[in-house]
Amino acid sequence: MTSAKTVQIAGIPVQLTQKRVKNINLRVTREGRVVVSYPWHTSEAVVLAFIESRSDWIRATLSRTSLPSEKNSAGQNIISGCEVSVWGQPYALQIIPGSRRTAYISAHDLVITLPNRYLNDLTSETSQSAIRKTFDEFLAKEMRKILPEMTAAAEAKAGRSASLYRTRRMKSRWGSCNTKTGAITLNLELAEHNPEALKYVIAHELTHLYVRRHNKEFYALLTTFYPNWKEVRSGLKNARPSLR
Ligand SMILES: [Zn+2]
Known part of the structure; x- marks a missing residue:
């Protein structure tokens, strides 16, 4: 509604x-x-x-x-003024010169600093991949800040623990769980969404430590670990990756 x-x-x-x-x-x-x-x-x-x-x-x-120049490149290129999301909040990307590659939040901006050699042509493949890499490193750092407390709470609720949490950008999944090793992999892109999404994906993957398939038993358990999963899952539906 x-x-x-x-x-x-x-x-x-x-x-x-x-x-x-x-x-x-x-x-x-x-x-x-x-x-x-x-x-x-x-x-x-x-x-x-x-x-x-x-x-x-x-x-x-x-x-x-x-700006017409931005319209041309809006398809793929990441340039200053692009909107990016961090934990569900919008920020305007600002790319500025700096002695090394780094990223930080300043008021309503996400600032990325790049050494001068990248700044001549920001739309070149080298510059674009430097920008993406810097943004992903920033997201990974954000994940590391939030994960210890969030996974500890989720594990306490689920009564099982992962052997290891990894983060990386994935094309088709929000998370995955290796039920043999107990390792859970989380999509870096979750740091672009509301933190509830990450909380839900952790609960989902921990549930796989009990049940491998998405059957009735799985969802019954998930509901006890994370009652609000339906709502959060539907919020994630429009974004690309799907859960496994
Ligand atoms: Zn699953």
Whole structure:
């Protein structure tokens, strides 16, 4: 069930959708539309105030998406002004010169610093792969911050422990569990989503330590470990990877 309407905020049309989400999500699409979804329990006044507080970021992002050069490269290239998500929150990517490759969050920006040799042509394959690598290293660092506490809580609830947690970017799965070795692999991309998604995937993979297949028994156990799994899973459905 959703409810949608368009409002004007500081002269910018914003599409508001109320639906089953946990947080207020704000994004600017490649076509330059401003889209906001928010939970049923959040009042419209709170949402409008939130959007207002981000109006500078929205304006800056809109002005960048309307540049023809960006339109050409919007298909694949990651460049300044692109929107990236970290733990479900939108940030505008800023690529700046620096002595080494690194990434950090500064207010509403995700800043990536690159040595000068990458900056002449940011759309070159070398520069693009340096940007992707830096972003992935940043996501891996974010995962390392959150995982010890989150996996300990999930293991306490499930009553079983993984032998090892690994993170890497995967094309078709959010996570996987090697039931022989007890090693669990988590998709790095989960650090782009609300942390609940990661929590759910950990519970899902720990459930495989009891049941290998996705049968009735599996889902019954998963429900005791992570009751809200259906809702979180449907939230992840639009993003690419699927669970195994
Ligand atoms: Zn599975």
